[in-house]
Amino acid sequence: MKKFRNKSLSNRFLPEANSQIRSNQFENCFREVFVDGSWTSLKVNLELWGWPPVQIEHIHNRLRQGWPLPVAVRYVTMSFGLCPINSRPLG
Numbered sequence: 001m002k003k004f005r006n007k008s009l010s011n012r013f014l015p016e017a018n019s020q021i022r023s024n025q026f027e028n029c030f031r032e033v034f035v036d037g038s039w040t041s042l043k044v045n046l047e048l049w050g051w052p053p054v055q056i057e058h059i060h061n062r063l064r065q066g067w068p069l070p071v072a073v074r075y076v077t078m079s080f081g082l083c084p085i086n087s088r089p090l091g
Contacts, residue, residue, distance in 0.1 A: 034063045036069040042069065049084055049087045051084050062076065
């Protein structure tokens, strides 16, 4: 039988502590892109049109489920029973 030598571990892999730092860097780079555009630009437009943060979050949840923006906006408007005065028709 062949004897195996005890080899020391190489320094090829980074320790686990650095993986958390990397994940934070990737989270900052991660962008949600929907059919109607990136979430950051959609959110800015909704804020400019006067949508409150609670309704924006509901619209965001609908977009994550694959709904188009005009349908998500109509659904949130109907579920809350109101929409901002400055809002524009989206379709």
